[in-house]
Amino acid sequence: MTVTDSTARATSLLRFATAGSVDDGKSTLVGRLLHDSKSVLSDQLEAVERASVARGQEAPDLALLTDGLRAEREQGITIDVAYRYFATPRRRFILADTPGHVQYTRNMVTGASTAQLAIVLVDARNGVVEQTWRHAAVAALLRVPHLVLAVNKMDLVDFDESVFARIAREFTAYAASLGVPEITAIPISALQGDNVVTPSAHMHWYSGPTVLEHLETVPVTHDPTGDAARFPVQYVIRPQTAEHPDYRGYAGQLASGVLRVGDRVTVHPSGRQSTVSAIDVLGRAAELAWAPQSVTVRLADDLDISRGDVIAPADAALRPTRQVTATVCHLHDRPLAPGDRVLLQHTTRTVKAIVEDIPSRLTLADLSHHPAPGRLEANDIGRVVLRTAEPLPLDDYTASRRTGSFLLVDPADGSTLTAGMAGAAFAGPEAHPSPAEPDDEGWDF
Structure with missing residues (x-):
């Protein structure tokens, strides 16, 4: 029997995240999407207009629709994940506008962890930069199924098709090498609205979808x-x-x-x-x-x-284990090191665990592995080996993002330390040093 649900398909929900380097225009793109799709309330728009005037700007700064924290508005940057909810007649959306700074990579991991699509912005004047590679690699690691390259600020390069084509070729080749299954490139000007919600009158050479059209039509439902x-x-x-x-x-x-x-x-x-x-x-x-x-x-x-x-x-290939090898992104300012006692949260289960080893740390710029780093600092992505007090029925993250993921939590204060993906790894020169033997005193397993 095949399961179909026409009602759910008609009102399907798409979770998507934006990423890109600083000043590439992520928040402006999101603001333009909200504004041009008529998803902004009048009082919200009035507040943005007042804030823009106070900053000496003649036109409303649509980026302020997502840069909600006072510190963000004062600095003119995004420093936290800003979530917004909107809908069109064709689909409902949950978007996560993530920071572009290197030191906020963990925020990008948080925002993209449940995303079905990621939009990576590139400034047409600068082309692909190191942070572009980093965000593409994070999206691939998190198994985000759909990736969009939005080449922004095309108005500042005279809407030159050759500039867009060069950037699209370079990015597509890299993302494809990471195993990203679907890549769509769209030339846009978020500030002027070209190809965001309505087709551009300046880029007749582009015949593909606008950003909103692609968001509304990309397949997100499937037969379970x-x-x-x-x-x-x-x-x-x-x-x-x-x-x-x-x-x-x-x-x-x-x-x-x-x-x-x-x-x-x-x-x-x-x-x-x-x-x-x-x-x-x-x-x-x-x-x-x-x-x-x-x-x-x-x-x-x-x-x-x-x-x-x-x-x-009963016939599922699911083997509960107490030895967990995973790729993790460390989220806390306090480092993660071998011997640390943590709590591991997997779906609805929480068990005690010990960090046995940290074999390597991933360098996202070139996907190389730095062997035996000793510990993981905030924003680091690396491989860890954990031993749990009780067996866990973990799937491989490549098979299931839901049952292959977990969190490591500080048992003392309950703060989230690390986000993990069981088994998930990039191909590369993985190091395999001998696991350290932690002191198990006080943790009987």
């Missing part, structure tokens, strides 16, 4: 029956009512795939098997459910299941 089912249990429901004295349901959101009544399943990490006896969707019985629906699943057998367990098909 091709994905392996993964159902992380969030809550165990035991109503204890006279009507349902023996009701035991497992509530959560399907991370991927489809579950059907009658499916033979395995509960991880215990390995116990059972059969799906019923599925409740919004309080009503259903024969099947598919990602990303939130449902309650009931099993034929009375098993010991709790929050954090994962229900998957």
